[in-house]
Amino acid sequence: MPASTEPHVSVTLAEIARIAGVGRAAVSNWRRRHDSFPQPVGGTDTSPQFALSQVEEWLRAQGKLKEDAGGRERLWPQFEAFGDRDMMGRAIAAVGARVPAPGGAPGPVPPPVDGGLTEAQENAVEQAVRAAGEDGGAETFDFLLNRWLGTHVRQIATTPEPLAALMAELAELAGGPDAPASPGTERDPAEPWTVLDPACGVGGLLLAAARHRQARAADGTPAPSAGLRLRGRDSDPVLVCLAAARLALAAGATAVPDAARGRDGSAGDRKARSAGPHRAAGPGDSPISASISRADSLREGAPAGTGADVVLCNPPFNERDWGHAELATDPRWVYGHPPRTEPELAWVQHALSCLRPGGTAVLLLPPAVASRRAGRRIRAALLRAGALHAVIALPPGAAPPHGVALHLWVLRAPVEGGAAGTELLFVDAAQHRTEQAGGTGGAGKAALDWPAVSETVLSAVRSRSSQRRPGTRGAAPATGAGERPPGTRTVPVIDLLDEQVDLTPARHVPVSAAVAGAGLGRRWSRMTALLDELRAAAGDLARLDFADGAPGGQGSTTVGELARAGALTLHPGQAPPDGTVREGGPDAPKGSAPYLTVQDLLLGGAPLGRVAAGDVAAGGGDGTLTVTETTDVVVVGSSRAFDAWVDADGPTVLGPQFHALRPDPALLDRWFLAGCLRAPANARQAGSHASTASRVDVRRLQIPRLPLDEQRRYGEVFRRLADFERLLGESRGLGTELLRGLSDCLSAGGLATRP
Numbered sequence: 001m002p003a004s005t006e007p008h009v010s011v012t013l014a015e016i017a018r019i020a021g022v023g024r025a026a027v028s029n030w031r032r033r034h035d036s037f038p039q040p041v042g043g044t045d046t047s048p049q050f051a052l053s054q055v056e057e058w059l060r061a062q063g064k065l066k067e068d069a070g071g072r073e074r075l076w077p078q079f080e081a082f083g084d085r086d087m088m089g090r091a092i093a094a095v096g097a098r099v100p101a102p103g104g105a106p107g108p109v110p111p112p113v114d115g116g117l118t119e120a121q122e123n124a125v126e127q128a129v130r131a132a133g134e135d136g137g138a139e140t141f142d143f144l145l146n147r148w149l150g151t152h153v154r155q156i157a158t159t160p161e162p163l164a165a166l167m168a169e170l171a172e173l174a175g176g177p178d179a180p181a182s183p184g185t186e187r188d189p190a191e192p193w194t195v196l197d198p199a200c201g202v203g204g205l206l207l208a209a210a211r212h213r214q215a216r217a218a219d220g221t222p223a224p225s226a227g228l229r230l231r232g233r234d235s236d237p238v239l240v241c242l243a244a245a246r247l248a249l250a251a252g253a254t255a256v257p258d259a260a261r262g263r264d265g266s267a268g269d270r271k272a273r274s275a276g277p278h279r280a281a282g283p284g285d286s287p288i289s290a291s292i293s294r295a296d297s298l299r300e301g302a303p304a305g306t307g308a309d310v311v312l313c314n315p316p317f318n319e320r321d322w323g324h325a326e327l328a329t330d331p332r333w334v335y336g337h338p339p340r341t342e343p344e345l346a347w348v349q350h351a352l353s354c355l356r357p358g359g360t361a362v363l364l365l366p367p368a369v370a371s372r373r374a375g376r377r378i379r380a381a382l383l384r385a386g387a388l389h390a391v392i393a394l395p396p397g398a399a400p401p402h403g404v405a406l407h408l409w410v411l412r413a414p415v416e417g418g419a420a421g422t423e424l425l426f427v428d429a430a431q432h433r434t435e436q437a438g439g440t441g442g443a444g445k446a447a448l449d450w451p452a453v454s455e456t457v458l459s460a461v462r463s464r465s466s467q468r469r470p471g472t473r474g475a476a477p478a479t480g481a482g483e484r485p486p487g488t489r490t491v492p493v494i495d496l497l498d499e500q501v502d503l504t505p506a507r508h509v510p511v512s513a514a515v516a517g518a519g520l521g522r523r524w525s526r527m528t529a530l531l532d533e534l535r536a537a538a539g540d541l542a543r544l545d546f547a548d549g550a551p552g553g554q555g556s557t558t559v560g561e562l563a564r565a566g567a568l569t570l571h572p573g574q575a576p577p578d579g580t581v582r583e584g585g586p587d588a589p590k591g592s593a594p595y596l597t598v599q600d601l602l603l604g605g606a607p608l609g610r611v612a613a614g615d616v617a618a619g620g621g622d623g624t625l626t627v628t629e630t631t632d633v634v635v636v637g638s639s640r641a642f643d644a645w646v647d648a649d650g651p652t653v654l655g656p657q658f659h660a661l662r663p664d665p666a667l668l669d670r671w672f673l674a675g676c677l678r679a680p681a682n683a684r685q686a687g688s689h690a691s692t693a694s695r696v697d698v699r700r701l702q703i704p705r706l707p708l709d710e711q712r713r714y715g716e717v718f719r720r721l722a723d724f725e726r727l728l729g730e731s732r733g734l735g736t737e738l739l740r741g742l743s744d745c746l747s748a749g750g751l752a753t754r755p
Contacts, residue, residue: 009081010042010049014579014615018073019055020064025617032622034062047577047624052077072143075131078124079144085152089238091121092144095128096245099137138249145202145242156239158201159314159364162450163399164208166457167362167408171195171310172212173461174389174410175360192229192289196308196354198297198315199347200232203243205312207250210288230290231308233297244292298346299323301332302354311354311361314399315347318366322346335381339374348409349378352387355413360389363409364399370407370503379501383493385414386421390464392457393430393505397448405430407505410461423490427460428509429453460488487511511744520741523734530731537724544717559661559677560699568663568673570698573626573654580619581609581653592616593627596634597655601641611653619653626654633661633674637696639687644678645722646670659698669711675718676703 011019017027031037038058043049056074059065082088094117117125132140149156159167195209213228230247234240293303299322324340327333332353338346344365351361369375370391382388390410399406410425463485489509496503563570573596581595593616595609611625619625628634628650635644637657647660654660661677663670676682686700706714745751 009052009077011052011055011077012043012047012049012577012579013618015073015077016050016055017614017618020059022064025614025621028618028622030062030064036061044577047579072131072135072140075124075128075140075144076147078127079148080151082121082124085155086238087118087121088148088151089242091117091125092141092148093238093241093245094121094125095132095144096141096242096249098125098129099132099141099249141245141249145246149202156201157314157316157400159204159208160399161204161208162448162454163364163394164204164312165212166450166454167205167312167364168208168212169454170408170410170457170461171209171312171360171362173458173465174362175310175358175412192227192287193310194229194231194308195310195312196231196233196303197312198233198350198354199313200234200243200292201236201239201314203232203246203292205314206230206232206243206247206290209310209312210247210250213288227287227289230288231303232290232292233295233303234292235294235296237294240292240294244290247290247292296323298343298350299327301330302350307356307359308354309356309359311351311359311363313347313351313361314364315344317344319343335385335387336378338378342369342372342375342378344369345375345378348382348411352411352413357413357415359413361409361411361413363411365407365409367393367405367407367504369409370505371500373500376499376501379503380497382411383424383496383501387411387414388424388503389421390425390427390461391503391505392427395430395448395453398453408457421493423492424496424503425460425464426489426491426503426505426508427457428487428505428511429456430506456485456487459485463488464490511747520738520745523738523741527731527734527738530727530734534724534727534731537720537727540720541717541724556702556704558699559701559703562668562703563699566664567667568661571626571632571654571660571662573656573658573660574624575656576611576619576653577624580611580615580625582612583609593651593653595653595655596658598636598638598641598657601636601643607652616651616653620651626658626660628652628654628660629662631662631665631670633663633670633677635659635661635677635696635698635701637698639683639696642678642683642696644674646674646719657695661698667708669708669715671715671719671722672706672711673703673715675715675721677701 013027013031020027036058038050038054040048041051041054052074056065079088079091082091128140128144149158193213195206197203197205200206210228210230232240232243232247234243295303320340320343322343324338324346327346328337332349333346334352335349338349344363348361348363348365348369351363355361370379379388388409389412390408392408392410394406394408396403396405487509491508559568559570562568576595582592591613592610593613594607595611596607597609600607611619616625616627620627628647630648630650632647632650633644634647634652634654635658636642637659661673663673682701683696685702686697687695
């Protein structure tokens with residue numbers, strides 16, 4: 001192949017480390033010690049890039065590249081070099097089409113050849129197929145797909161696996177074969193159970209449905225039907241092919257994409273292999289088939305002959321160009337023509353139109369859909385018809401956008417002649433959040449307790465379904481307060497049909513005393529211990545006596561003078577190389593260090609970013625990261641957040657406007673240095689001002705001149721003062737939690753009567 005057709009493939013230091021199977025620190029050491037190490041071909045001084053071919057040649061020459069090491073990591077730069085999102089996605093989909101499927105059968109999905117793959121794409125695909133022979137086809141495809149999704153996380157919305165699993169189980173529980181049947185909802189058990197996602201993306205929800213069916217079969221649960229038929233639609237042809245390949249490889253489904261030029265596949269798939277689709281049986285030999293097609297679901301309507309048993313969907317939010325005018329007379333708008341500003345209610349009605357009578361839909365929607373005034377008439381019509389079964393509020397962070405508490409709507413297609421529902425189930429699972437991680441090592445955000453969230457949701461729906469089982473669809477008895485799972489409530493539909501028709505769960509579900517009171521005993525125990533520690537610390541500090549005049553009468557010096565004299569070294573914070581900082585939380589790399597920014601201090605929380613241990617070691621070694629030691633004093637150079645402290649919990653990676661002062665212990669006491677630097681008067685005299693901002697010149701901060709023994713005496717008092725401040729902060733936060741918990745318990749009527 002001509003060299004000109006090859007894209008320029010470059011890699012960073014972190015990618016070289018993954019290819020060689022070593023830490024980034026080792027690569028930085030190689031670069032310093034070996035003059036023959038390849039020279040950068042791009043990037044910046046802090047984040048250089050190297051030619052992949054030169055790197056691989058050098059690693060082989062040095063005996064540092066094993067042929068079986070870093071295989072997948074060596075693949076990704078080939079795909080990343082295409083640059084364009086669609087070019088990368090088409091090539092990855094072609095990998096999924098050509099790698100062996102489970103059981104060794106050829107992949108059933110023709111490659112996405114709308115216009116054909118370029119020669120460079122073909123070469124990258126063939127390399128991936130060869131690597132899949134050793135690493136496994138599904139594993140290789142998943143690796144490339146996850147890297148691609150991570151690279152384009154802002155462009156492609158996906159449903160997190162725990163939420164997708166919850167939605168799949170919820171749909172089957174609310175309207176599956178085990179749910180109470182109503183007249184007119186009977187189905188032929190010989191027909192496959194059909195699950196549709198009209199906005200399937202890369203097929204996450206369909207995959208969750210397949211895995212749920214396989215888990216039931218593996219547990220010995222009898223199959224409710226002859227098989228499982230998965231149907232997906234999306235307007236993006238690249239996502240269509242990726243979804244088809246993913247389902248075929250991960251779920252063992254016979255998948256037939258329809259993504260080339262037309263929905264019937266004509267004029268496309270010119271390079272499809274002659275091998276036909278294969279049938280791969282799941283556990284319990286319950287066949288799974290998948291049909292993925294390219295279509296704009298709202299504009300093109302329900303697929304012919306749908307009659308789906310379940311619809312699972314995470315539709316796009318806040319789209320304005322969804323076809324409001326051109327679809328004004330569409331027969332799907334049984335409950336009213338959705339306003340232009342209510343595209344989510346168009347998806348709700350589309351989902352209902354795709355269901356068989358009695359079928360169930362579960363949609364992930366933004367919370368505003370439950371309360372926006374423009375949609376109140378459609379919400380009222382859904383309630384009157386009994387189409388809306390439940391509204392479930394999820395905790396913030398359940399899915400993108402992570403700062404919003406999204407809702408799940410559970411809908412059931414009305415049965416002709418059946419009784420309308422008289423109650424709506426509300427579940428406020430947003431009450432189930434773990435406490436925010438604290439300390440410098442915390443993730444800085446509240447983590448979701450998925451088992452608690454799932455149990456709350458499923459137990460509420462299970463309880464509602466068990467009450468409905470003896471009677472007809474509209475004959476559910478009122479649920480007693482003592483029988484309801486915590487955080488749930490059934491509300492008569494007539495009570496919801498007011499001027500607003502507000503279906504936000506938080507407005508109808510009082511905070512459960514059981515949920516609000518969880519952990520109160522532990523918090524009170526900690527508060528008692530804190531008060532004892534505060535009392536002891538306050539007693540020590542209250543006994544301090546102070547004399548007039550400067551200590552020792554020796555004047556003061558500045559940080560700049562101490563640095564010039566060699567008593568300390570000054571290390572300014574800096575922006576880290578691209579790709580170094582990762583989001584914190586449960587998935588943060590083990591042993592990672594926090595990345596501290598001024599914004600973190602202003603928000604009053606723990607650092608949100610984390611840096612992997614290998615990157616910390618490498619960046620600290622080559623100077624691309626400012627990494628503290630446990631004896632360092634950290635000073636904030638911003639006047640808005642000025643402070644100084646001993647970083648005893650280090651290492652910490654410092655961002656811009658921070659400074660790490662590393663004192664010589666033979667000349668300076670660290671606690672004395674930090675205590676003197678943080679004095680408010682010190683910041684005022686060292687401040688400098690520009691036209692639009694002000695900062696603190698760290699080199700002008702002053703420290704009294706004292707002998708080392710005297711510094712240590714002062715330093716011990718400063719250390720006790722820092723402990724006192726820490727105890728005050730912890731007690732303040734704990735007190736706020738106690739006040740909120742007690743208020744919620746009292747408002748929920750949780751005060752026990754004492755004899």
